Amino acid sequence: MDYKTSWNYLVSEYKKNFDAQEDKIQTLWESYFAMPFTFNFSGSDDIDSKRSLHIGSKDREIPDIILRSNHEDLCIVELKRYTLPKNTDYEKQLLNYMSHTDMRLSIGVLICKSINIYYYNQATNEQECFEIPFEEESIFGEKFVELFSKDNFS
Numbered sequence: 001m002d003y004k005t006s007w008n009y010l011v012s013e014y015k016k017n018f019d020a021q022e023d024k025i026q027t028l029w030e031s032y033f034a035m036p037f038t039f040n041f042s043g044s045d046d047i048d049s050k051r052s053l054h055i056g057s058k059d060r061e062i063p064d065i066i067l068r069s070n071h072e073d074l075c076i077v078e079l080k081r082y083t084l085p086k087n088t089d090y091e092k093q094l095l096n097y098m099s100h101t102d103m104r105l106s107i108g109v110l111i112c113k114s115i116n117i118y119y120y121n122q123a124t125n126e127q128e129c130f131e132i133p134f135e136e137e138s139i140f141g142e143k144f145v146e147l148f149s150k151d152n153f154s
Contacts, residue, residue: 006038007141014134018082025079029111031066033077040150041067048073053085053100063097067153073106074153078111086131095120095127115144 009049014028017028027051033039033047041047065077078094090110098108098120110116115132132140146152 003142003146006145008036008136009139011136011138011141012146017034021081022079022081024116025081025111029065029077029079033065036140038145039148041069045071046150053097053102055092060088062136066103067148067150069150069153073103073105075107075109075148076103077111078110082112082113082134085113086110086116088139089130091118115141115142 012034013105016025020028028145030047030049033041034043046068048068050062050064051066052062063076064079066117067074069076076094076097078090078097080090084090090112094110095118097103098105098118099122104122106120106122108118108120110118114134117132118132121127130140132138132144135141
């Protein structure tokens with residue numbers, strides 16, 4: 001399947017599950033990341049779901065999905081209900097996970113009413129965000145599928 005068809009599939013799934021609870025969206029995205037015709041990450045080796053990140057002796061943070069390849073963390077995916085727009089609290093949560101001492105990742109994705117791809121420069125604490133609405137025939141959506149597929153991610 002090509003990237004355009006894969007993106008349009010994700011958009012149709014978004015529309016079909018627009019009112020779904022966050023736990024269902026979590027399950028759906030784990031399956032999307034594992035599908036050979038979308039992102040092609042392979043199960044628990046590549047899709048780390050709900051990993052605990054400890055802070056101090058008690059507190060912990062739990063990112064929704066950490067995409068991995070060859071036992072190396074690539075990026076964090078934070079999921080919210082599709083009915084919710086991006087806000088600063090969700091953004092801070094994702095950036096917190098990305099900058100955690102156990103992670104130190106520069107790429108993160110916040111999925112809610114749209115897909116928001118973050119680049120975080122750990123050295124300067126500067127961030128950039130690119131938003132992709134869930135719209136069919138989107139060249140940016142196609143690029144998202146292409147660049148975040150396991151074979152192309154770098």
